[in-house]
Amino acid sequence: MTTALPLDHVALRSGTPAEVAQYLRGVRASTADPAPITTQLHDAVVQGSIPHAVFALWTPLHRDARSTVAGLQQSESLLERKTVIKAFVKATRSAVTMDEIWNVAGGTPGIVALMSNLSTDEIKLLCNGLAKTVSLCGSRPERHARLTELVELLLSQENPDPRPLQMCYKRILPACTTTKVAEHEESRLSWSQRQQAILLRAHSALYETRFLDTLLSAETDDVDFNAWKQLVNNSPGFAKDVLSKVLKADGPLPMKADDFVKLAEDITKPLHRRRSSTEKTLAFEILEDLIAIFEKHSDLTKYVNVEPNGVLLNVVKFWEHARSTRPRIQRHLVKLIGLVHESYFKSAKNVTDMVRYIHPAVSYRLFRLTVQSSAYHSFDIEEDADGSKASFKKLKGPWPADLFTAFADDDADASLRLFRKLISTFPESQFLICSSLYRCSIVESAREPETDKGDPYILEAFLVHASSREATSSGSNTSNLVKQRLQDCKDKAARARDWVFRKGWATIALNLSVATGSFDVFADTIVWARRFNKDSNAVKQLYSYNNFPTIEATDLLSGIPSFPFRLENPKTGIKQSVESGNRILMQLLETAVMALREPSFQQYDWSCITSFPEKVIERRLVRANKLERAPHSLSDDEVFDFLWKPTIEFLIEAEKYLLQPNMDRLYPREIKGLIHSIDFDFANNLRPHSARFLDTLAQERDKLWKEYRPRHFPAVHDVETPWPRGLPVQYLCPREVASARDLPYVCGRIEAVVFGTPGILLREPPTDTELRDAIGPCIEDYCYALKTYVNTASDASERDTRVRKAWRHAVDNLSGDQMTKSESLDYWSYTFSSRANVKLPLDVESELPSRLQPVLPDVDDPDLPTEWNLYLQSDGILWDKGPNNGREIPATILTQMINHGGPWFAPTIIDNQSPWDDGVWLEPPTHTWNFWPMKGDLPVS
Known part of the structure; x- marks a missing residue:
């Protein structure tokens, strides 16, 4: 007989679940027969030496049939029996373990006898578990046979359990043999939807x-x-x-x-x-x-x-x-x-719907295949035969313009050829209608204002720019036809008597200039459109969100083509395009600034212009990742030099420009910057060159604001640590940046906030009005810094290490003398968990003071019924009315940093002062009942 090793009850009683699991794994590895260990654990639980929750860890580890059957036979611990039921079901997955547990239990009659001692809830748990084994492929015939035998005995008169539990037993039927299932279906047995799905699979x-x-x-x-x-x-x-x-x-x-x-x-x-x-x-x-x-x-x-x-x-x-x-x-x-x-594909809408159903990268091939194969068309659009023009008359449409731009993603040259063939067949371009996908695209622009006719000039210019063959042959020069069309639109916009048509023709001119792909033409058109700044109705609609900027304008100003790996010299080409795009963005901002002179100026009419740089930078971040697939082996340093350096220079120049005096009606001097709300998946798509861009931009913006703030508030010169003279840490990066792992400057600033000097952070906040105005909204957000510091960890282990390090510094060094130990733990627990949304490790949570238990009242006569209000203190005073209802302590610089509110709620305009706290309220200890599952510190039975 194997002698069981003595168990360390202290370790089992006081350890965290992870520590107890590690200890039990060691115990299991040191013995060949775990049954005596199970007996020891069971006796210790019954005696109250260790919590019942130990079986939730031990039962999955022992994998022993004797221990499992013993757990089903005992009646002292409900938790042990519940975990053993799960182990029993798991044992049926394999023919070997199923035979072992069947033999130990005494065969099918022995298992039926064990089930007769289980509660109704435990019977349901066991039957549901056995029913779920039907989907398992391994040892299926053996398991089906065993469970069929079990169900037949449970439903027979030989079952020793007199309780009416037949409905529970029948839940196992799907896991029985096919013959048994068919037999019961003949009796018109109805299955639940879930059972039906299981049966169809098994x-x-x-x-x-x-x-x-x-x-x-x-x-x-x-x-x-x-x-x-x-x-x-x-x-x-x-x-x-x-x-x-x-x-x-x-x-x-x-x-x-x-x-x-x-x-x-x-x-x-x-x-x-x-x-x-x-x-x-x-x-x-x-x-x-x-x-x-x-x-x-x-x-x-x-x-x-x-x-x-x-x-x-x-x-x-x-x-x-x-x-x-x-x-x-x-x-x-x-x-x-x-x-x-034959008549079905005669409708252009049906063909369009089918082509739109697939990815644009194969759309032209499907369109060609449809026209070639359909009974109505039956010709190849790529053929140049004599009768092809007559065949093309069958393609009278109307075709939405976005169909041709989708074709360009598949084959731009072929899309242009198809368009020109249709133009030659239908000179009035009656085959074309403007797109109605509401994506703010140039192909949604009509040929004339207030019509739905598609604009062939815009579409052809776009296709010429997208076509590699045409781009090579014509360079950056636009055709004379497009130039003439552009001038006609400008003239009609200038002559129109109604603002609707002035806006309409101006929009067509802007879209046509974008379609050409020429930065010079687009820049000249933007300068020309400034004349409408005095036309309040026209300019409001010209630069509205549903009209400008178009997705093609954003693509153009990003400077990176959709397929950068096709460029012969991406470094030179992209750098020139990025610089040209930056120049046009500055022109647009200058256009908005010029509108400040007009009496009808409203900030929201120009918000799409001030937010346009953010969309362009977002597109650059997305398309910069495609540069990795370029055949030119571009390094991160090269990408940073030709793409991100000009971008940083532009963003600093633009922000400096908007911070000039008398600009606050357009740009109210926000410390967030121009790209704070950028929509980009930084967590999964941030590359080293893009991370360097964000980090360098943070440094440059901080320098900018260090120069700007003293000119606006001279008292900034008197600001000392921890008040920043530049930007606070929460506005150095876009708000979606959750980790600063690859941003060394930002990471250093974050750690300086989280591990600030106690002697400085625990001082009283300034009371001088001039100094408070100088500080304004530039207060380091401790909760933001803490959350970002924790998220910078590379894995869960490092994350817990960072949380422990920040916790120790906060509790041991940043609590001060004003809080008791219990108040300090409660305060920092709330700050970490609720304010910073940082989950505390279990060992840190174990430090927190336990909840106060409700106190039974003292009564004169114990035999008389007495009403008990569990919210009363021992002296009969309500918890929220007595002297223990918390207290207020003086505020410190640190509490101001904690209560700052975060980037969503705190003021961001430099002229607005952040709310200042005079004191901090410390909540009293709570004693509310906690109905969540115990962590193992109390017995469950």
Whole structure:
């Protein structure tokens, strides 16, 4: 007999869950027979030496059948029995462990006897757990046989448990043998939705046969199509079998046409999913049979359309996602498109809907394939035959302009060729309408104000700029036709008598200048548009959010093309484009400043201009990541030099420009900066060169404000640490930057706030009005710094280390003499957890004072019933009315930094003073009941 090792009850009683788990793992590794250890733990729990929660850690570790059965037999600890039930269910996953526990328990009769001693809730837990094993593939036949035997005994008269628990026992039925399931279904047993899904997965052969018989009987009114979907998802081979039988059936379709189309939609929807090597050809076989069925039964073709999740769009999606196998799928797609009714693709809207359903990168190829294969068109748009012009008349549209820009993402040269062929066929461009996707795009611009006619000049200029062949042949010069059109728009805008048309023609001129891709043309047009600053109605709409800036203008001024790896010399080309984009952004800001002279000036009319730099920088951050794929092996230093250096210079120059006197009506001297609200996923997409950009920009902005603030408030010269003379730490970076790991300057500033000098931070805040005005909103936010410092950790272990380090400094050094130890722990716990949203490790939480327990009142006569108010103190005074209801202590510089409010609520305008606190309120100890699960410090039974 194995002698059990003595257990350390102190470690089990006082350790954290992680420490106790580590100790128990060591105990389990040191013994071959864990049953005596289980007995020791059980006896210690019964005696009250250690908490019941120890079984939540020990039971998953021992993996011993004897210990598991012993846990089911005992009745002293409910928690032990609950964890053992889970261990019992887990043991049934393997045939070996299932045999062990079955033998130890005395076979199926022994398990039934054990279950008779369990509570109703425990029976439910066990039955639900066993039912879930139906989805497990390993040892399925052995498990099904064992559980079938168990269920039959539980439902028989030989069950020693007289309680009416048959409904609980029947929950195990899905995990029984297929024969048992079929037997119970014959008795019209109803399954829950969850049970039905489990049965379809575990006993698919039964339901596939039954479903196929029903389906081919032409009596499909009672077919459960939801079940069909799951059968197809579980087994694509079954879908192939169904199609094969339908295809081989003689005569008419052996089911209703609309029912077959529903099945076909379910079959084709998952075709584009990745499959194992053994199933790679299965999708093609399914598609081949499906097309053959549609060809054989022509009445089905009326159901082939571009409805979402329809057969046609599902096959198109399959074609889109394929790479090497796309030609093979395309052969079937051509046949399917050819089967569509001739008049269906006569509608341009139907073709447009299908092309928009896929990614633009393959949109032109799909459009060409559709026109080539459809019964109505039946010609190749790439051919230059003599009769092609007559064929192109079938493409009368109207086609939305964004369709051609989508084609440009696939093949810009081909998109331009198609457009010019249509222009030659329809000289009045009646085939074109402006886009209606509401994306603020230049292709939403009409040919004339207040119409829906598409503008062929804007579209052609854009396609010429996007076309590599045209760009190479014509350079940066725009065509004479576009120049003439641009001048005509300017003239019509100047001559228009109504502001609506002045704004309309000016918008067309701006969009056309963007479409050319020429920085010089765009800059000249912006200067020309300044004449409308005096036209209050026109300028308000000209620079409104739904009109400007367009996505193409943002792309242009970003300076980085959509495909930078196609550039021959990206360093020179992108640097020149970025500098030109910066120059135009400054021109736009100057335009907004000029409008300050007008009596009708309103700040919100120009907010899209002041926020435009933020959108451009966001686009640069996104597209800069594409430079990594360039074949030129650009280093981070090179990217920083030609992209981010000019960007930093522009942002500093622009902010300095907007901080000049008398600009506050346009830009109210905010310390946040121009890109504080930028929308970019810094956590996942920040590259080293972009991180260096943010860090360098933070330094340069801090220098800028160190120079600016003393000119505005001379008392800034008298400001001492910890008040910054430049910017506070929370406004050095955009607000979405949650980690400063790759930003050394910002990281240093953050650590200086979190680990500030106690002798300075615990001083009284200044009371001089002039000094408070000089400080203004420039107060370091301790909670922001703490949260960012913790988030800078590389992993969970380092994060906990950082939290402990900051906690120790706060509790030991920053609490001062005004707080008691208990008050200090409560105060910093609230600051870390609630204000800074920093989760404390368990060992830190263990330091916190425990909740006060309600006090039973003293009564004169214990035999008389007495009402007990658990919110009364021992002296009968309510907790919120007595002397223990907290207290106020004098405020310090640190409390001002903690209560500053964060970047969302604190003032950000340099002229606005932050609220100053005279005192800090310390809450009293609480004794509210805590109904959350115990952490193991109290027994649960």
